Amino acid sequence: MKRTEDTPYRINPRRNTPRHILIKLSKIKYKENILKAARGKQQITHKGIPIRLTADLSAETLQARRDWQDIFKVMKGKTYNQNYSTQQGSHSGLMEKLKPLQTSKS
Incomplete structure (x- = not known):
């Protein structure tokens, strides 16, 4: 799995700035299972912080x-x-x- 992080142009220390994390999985099956679980659960959290998962299509x-x-x-x-x-x-x-x-x- 490869990961890259894109940070916004300006980071405001007073606010939580959303960051886009692109994850490239080794198998498409894994991606489909993760996205299916994300659609089933309306809100997913990571360490108590709500996150949103979407497919990034070329x-x-x-x-x-x-x-x-x-x-x-x-x-x-x-x-x-x-x-x-x-x-x-x-x-x-x-x-x-x-x-x-x-x-x-x-």
Whole structure:
């Protein structure tokens, strides 16, 4: 895990100044589990101080999501069901395997 701290331009000693801490985890699974726990609990505290966890997405990730939104809108408009097409393919393969078994029984 790598950590970096960004401090604000001016630090006021009379106030608690929020600091952004970026954490890079070795596995995406860890990040997903931490963010899921943060969404479940509305407020997380560290040493009695409330903290806020958010995912920091790169510009490339945000652009990829925007690109996919257009595709999803078209698919939703046509009421395309992806699960149905995958199930059809798997069932037809299964039926091809079962045909020799059905003919040998008769």
